[in-house]
Each structure stands twice: as structure tokens, then as C-alpha cells.
Amino acid sequence: MRAARCTEYGPPKGLTVTETDDPRPGPGEVLVQVHAAAVNFPDVLIVADRYQVPAALPFTPGSEFAGVVAGLGPGVSGPPVGSPVAGAVLTGAFAEQVVVPAASLRQVPDGLDMIHAAAFHVTYATAYHSLVTVGRAAAGEWAVVLGAAGGVGSAAVDIAARLGLRVVAAASAEERLAVARGLGAEAGVDYVRENLKLRVRELTGGEGAHLVIDPVGGRYAEAALRGLRRGGRFVTVGYADGEIPRIPLNLVLLKDLVVRGFEIRTVRRYAPDAVAEADRVLARLVREGMRPLVSRVHPLAGVAAALTDVAERRTTGKVVLDLTAR
Structure with missing residues (x-):
């Protein structure tokens, strides 16, 4: 072979x-x-x-x-x-x-088909568990997705919008934000040219987002964390930027934030019920056209x-x- x-x-x-x-x-x-x-x-x-x-x-x-x-x-x-x-x-x-x-x-x-099947499970399961199993996303909440046109990012935008969240897509260029808008993002932030923290707060009415999904890491992680409202949740998924961010823990303390991580290799062992539920929800969304x-x-x-x-x-x-x- x-x-x-x-x-x-x-x-x-x-x-x-x-x-x-x-x-x-x-x-x-x-x-x-x-x-x-x-x-x-x-x-x-x-x-x-x-x-x-x-x-x-x-x-x-x-x-x-x-x-x-x-x-x-x-x-x-x-x-x-x-x-x-x-x-x-x-x-x-x-x-x-x-x-x-x-x-x-x-x-x-x-x-x-086989092409889309190969691209589906790991990315969409990662996005779903980051949003729902770990991130506790709920319809009507504001969710910021970093790297919103990438593999996990685009899946997170797609799933979040279909589950009724209000999505702020964050990406490095306008053409990438256009991709995210096509998947259902309500708003976009070019985090290379705009102040991510301030724009997220503006877009969410001044209070900040409920949830951040971050598969990018690097220098934008802290800015996204600062864009959360009190009690918000930050889910770290990966480090496509190549740099693992160092978050000042006083930010977590002062705003009562929750920081969690998700890694696809261990979820079946530790959360089999959540895996079964994810499979059901994702299969339904595929039947609906996702x-x-x-x-x-x-x-x-x-x-x-x-x-x-x-x-x-x-x-x-x-x-x-x-x-x-x-």
C-alpha cells in the first residue's frame, strides 16, 4: 500500500x-x-x-x-x-x-461523503465538547471563537450558531471573518488590526462575552479572557499560534472567571455519557444540513x-x- x-x-x-x-x-x-x-x-x-x-x-x-x-x-x-x-x-x-x-x-x-466524513468527527466533536460539555454554552449567550475560520474554529462557529448562541468570530483577516459570517457568526473582530478586548465588549453591549473558545493560544488569549463578563468561561483547546499563553491569575480571581481545557483523546474515558450525547446532537445537525x-x-x-x-x-x-x- x-x-x-x-x-x-x-x-x-x-x-x-x-x-x-x-x-x-x-x-x-x-x-x-x-x-x-x-x-x-x-x-x-x-x-x-x-x-x-x-x-x-x-x-x-x-x-x-x-x-x-x-x-x-x-x-x-x-x-x-x-x-x-x-x-x-x-x-x-x-x-x-x-x-x-x-x-x-x-x-x-x-x-x-468520505471527504466530509474525514473532516468531521475530530473537529466537530472537539468543537461541540468545548462549547457544551466543558463550556456549558446556552442558547442566547455570547460566544467568542478565536481562529474562527480554521478547522476547530469554523466548526465551533457552525455548531454555536446552530445551537442558538450569538457568535463573535475573531480571526486575522477580513476574508477569514467573511467565512465565519457565512457559518452563522453575528459579528467579527480582526484581532490583528482591532483591540479584541474592547471590540468584544462593544459588540456584547458593554458587559462582555459569556464564553471564549480558544484553539489558537498565543498573544490573543489574554485579550479574549479580558473580554469576558464576570463569571465568564474560557476554554483552551489548542495552540495553533505556536505559543502557549501565560494567563495572569489575578484576572481570573477579580472577575470570578472559569478557565478549563478540552483534549479529544481522553473524553471517551472520562465522559462517555457526554460522548454519546454529542454523537446524537451532531448526527441531528448533519441531518439538518450541517x-x-x-x-x-x-x-x-x-x-x-x-x-x-x-x-x-x-x-x-x-x-x-x-x-x-x-
Whole structure:
């Protein structure tokens, strides 16, 4: 099978696409023929050996995929061969086949093709749990979403608007804010050219936002925190800016703020009921027409370019590799 391979840590340009041995599922595992794989910012970090969890060289990067079941390992009763599935792994998705634990697979929601299915679950589950499970979002509240045209950011805008929140999109350029408005954002702030704290307060009638979703980190995190009203909630999701922010805790104390984090890899272990509820809500929203924003599709041979675009934040929504294209 063809697979992208990382043989040396560094920038995405070091990746190569080569022929490797077909994997075989072991006990409790499922073999999936991958049709599409989404590119996420953590993939860039893993290739550079800057992620919280290291991957030993050599390895196949890629964490999010969709395809069909091609084989079952010993002791696995399903899903049946030929079933459309989506899943997530730490590494291994940028290949024509991947072996994963059966429990890690999800049914593809009705209405999603493979390209959109690959871009859906991790990003939209992250956005939903950040908003609802951790952020306790409620209809009518003001929610600020940083990086609002990126993968998690665009999903958070989309879900929040559909759940009845009033969304302030924050992004680095007017064209990116236009994308967020198209997904339902009520207002936008260009945080490169505008004072994020003051604009959020103005847009929310002077009181500030109820909730901030931050997948960006860096220098804008503190400004967004300062834009919260008393008792507001701040959810840190990731650090696409490349810098982990240092928040002055006196701000949290003085305004009785709540700061929480969300990380997708552990939610199934610690909040299974919330996972089930998220699956139900997201499936309903897909039936009602929700689709992930996919801005670019590359063949597997374009994996280095795809990761570079994500690393340099030149994209909106999600970038996907089409494993069926040559």
C-alpha cells in the first residue's frame, strides 16, 4: 500500500510517499481501507516532534480518516466488512490502509461523503465538547471563537450558531471573518488590526462575552479572557499560534472567571455519557444540513504541501487528502 512516511523530525517537506507492507488487524482490531484523511494542526506538531505525545521514527502521520471496513481481527464481530466508518488515531491515517481498535471507529453520519466524513468527527466533536460539555454554552449567550475560520474554529462557529448562541468570530483577516459570517457568526473582530478586548465588549453591549473558545493560544488569549463578563468561561483547546499563553491569575480571581481545557483523546474515558450525547446532537445537525467546511483536497502525493498550508495557516476550514486519487 502507499503511505506517507516520516523518517526524520522536522517540517512537512521532509515527508515522502512510499510503498509499505499492508497491515493486518490483530485481536480487537479492524482493518480500514482509507478513502480520505483530514489534516489537523497536531499532525504538523507530531511530524516536528513538538506534540505532547511523541511518535517514534519512522512512522506514518495522520490522525483522522474515513473509509470502509476491509477486515476484522480475531474476536471482532463488527462493524461488518464494507461498512463506511470514520475514526481517529495518533498516527497512521495518511495511508491507503490503517489498523485501529474496533472501539475507536464511528459510523459515518448519513449525508456525509468520505471527504466530509474525514473532516468531521475530530473537529466537530472537539468543537461541540468545548462549547457544551466543558463550556456549558446556552442558547442566547455570547460566544467568542478565536481562529474562527480554521478547522476547530469554523466548526465551533457552525455548531454555536446552530445551537442558538450569538457568535463573535475573531480571526486575522477580513476574508477569514467573511467565512465565519457565512457559518452563522453575528459579528467579527480582526484581532490583528482591532483591540479584541474592547471590540468584544462593544459588540456584547458593554458587559462582555459569556464564553471564549480558544484553539489558537498565543498573544490573543489574554485579550479574549479580558473580554469576558464576570463569571465568564474560557476554554483552551489548542495552540495553533505556536505559543502557549501565560494567563495572569489575578484576572481570573477579580472577575470570578472559569478557565478549563478540552483534549479529544481522553473524553471517551472520562465522559462517555457526554460522548454519546454529542454523537446524537451532531448526527441531528448533519441531518439538518450541517457540513464541515473543506477548503482544499489533495492527493496523497500532496501531503507535504497540505501540512505546510495548515502549518502556515493559509487555509480555512479543513484540508483533506483523497486516498483514492492518483
